[in-house]
Amino acid sequence: MKKSNVLVSAPGKLMLFGEHAVLYGNPCIVTAVDQRVYVNVEKVGGESIKINAPELKIDNYSIKVSDLGGVDYPKEVKFVLKAIEVFFKKYKIVSGLKIDTKSDFSSLFGFGSSSAVTVCMVKALSEIFDIEVDNKSLFDICFKVVLEVQGVGSGFDIAAAVWGGTIYFVRGGKVIKPLKISRLPLVVGYTGIKADTTTLVQKVAKLYKSHEKKIGEIFASIRVIVEKAKIALENTDYLKLGELMDENQKLLEDLSISSIELGSLTKAARRAGALGAKLSGAGGGDCMVALANKSKTAKIREAIEKSGGVIIDVKFNTEGVRIEK
Structure with a gap:
C-alpha cells in the first residue's frame, strides 16, 4: 500500500577486519552500530524537492525534479539527491518530495553516514511509491548511487546499513554473509x-x-x-x-x-x-x-x-x- 509519509532509519558501521584490501576483491568483516541516521520523506504535490538537514546546516534547500542530474548538488545533500535521481530514473517517477534528515552521530566519526542516509532514502522511496525492493535490490541501487557520487567504493557500509548485524562481505556485494555472533565486547x-x-x-x-x-x-x-x-x-x-x-x-x-x-x-x-x-x-x-x-x-x-x-x-x-x- 502506498504511503504519503514515511520515516526510515539505518545504522552506521564499524569495519572490524579487511580495510583497503576489500577494494581489491578481498573479503572484509563489518558490523552495524546502534548510532542511526533517520530520514523522513513526504510525498507532496508539484515537482519540487525540499530538504531540511539541520545538522548539516541545510535549511529548506529546494530543487526541481527536472533539474535532477543536470546541476551540481551541494556536498551536504549530494547522496540524498543522487538517490532520488537514480530511483526516479529507474522507476520513471516524477513527484514532489519533502525530506527531513537527522543523525545520532557526527559525520566526523567515520561511521558511514553517507551510505546510511542513501539506504534510508531509497528504502523510503520504495515505500512511498509502493515498489517492492528486497535487500539485495536495495543494496544494488544504493551501491550505484555511491559509485556515481564518489567514483569508488566497495559497498561494505551499504551492506551494514541494509542487513545490520555483522557481515562477511566481498566488494560490490559478490558475497554478503551475515555472521551468527552473540556479542562484541x-x-x-x-x-x-x-x-x-x-x-x-x-x-x-x-x-x-x-x-x-x-x-x-x-x-x-x-x-x-x-x-x-x-x-x-x-x-x-x-x-x-x-x-x-x-x-x-x-x-x-x-x-x-x-x-x-x-x-x-x-x-x-x-x-x-x-x-x-x-x-x-x-x-x-x-x-x-x-x-x-x-x-x-x-x-x-x-x-x-x-x-x-x-x-x-x-x-x-x-x-x-x-x-x-
Whole structure:
C-alpha cells in the first residue's frame, strides 16, 4: 500500500577486519552500530524537492525534479539527491518530495553516514511509491548511487546499513554473509581527527601501482586474517580475535595508513589489557577499536582517554534498515 509519509532509519558501521584490501576483491568483516541516521520523506504535490538537514546546516534547500542530474548538488545533500535521481530514473517517477534528515552521530566519526542516509532514502522511496525492493535490490541501487557520487567504493557500509548485524562481505556485494555472533565486547576510541578517505584510498592505490608485489602480499595476508577472524567470531574465540586484530593493525601500518594518534590509542589499549586493538576504517584518523575483557573495560577506556582519545559509546551487531513509522 502506498504511503504519503514515511520515516526510515539505518545504522552506521564499524569495519572490524579487511580495510583497503576489500577494494581489491578481498573479503572484509563489518558490523552495524546502534548510532542511526533517520530520514523522513513526504510525498507532496508539484515537482519540487525540499530538504531540511539541520545538522548539516541545510535549511529548506529546494530543487526541481527536472533539474535532477543536470546541476551540481551541494556536498551536504549530494547522496540524498543522487538517490532520488537514480530511483526516479529507474522507476520513471516524477513527484514532489519533502525530506527531513537527522543523525545520532557526527559525520566526523567515520561511521558511514553517507551510505546510511542513501539506504534510508531509497528504502523510503520504495515505500512511498509502493515498489517492492528486497535487500539485495536495495543494496544494488544504493551501491550505484555511491559509485556515481564518489567514483569508488566497495559497498561494505551499504551492506551494514541494509542487513545490520555483522557481515562477511566481498566488494560490490559478490558475497554478503551475515555472521551468527552473540556479542562484541569492543571499546571505540575517536582520535579527534576526521579521516580523508579519498586521499587515503588514492595513497594505497599509488603504492599498489608502484609496489604491486609487496602490497599484493600485504592484501593476501589481510585476506587470511579475515578468514580466520570469521571463524573466531563465530566461535566466540576472543583470544584469537584479539591476536588477529593486532596482526591486521601491523599490516595496515605497513600500508602507511595508520597515524601517530591511532598508533598511540591502540598501544595504550593493549597496555591496559586489551586482547587486541586496531584502527577501524580508512585510517589517518577517525576511530580505533579495542577488544576488551569485561574486567579490563574500564581500564582500557581510561587508557584511551588519557592518550587523547574520545570514547564513543556504541552497541554492535545491531538491526539494519527499518521503517520507523
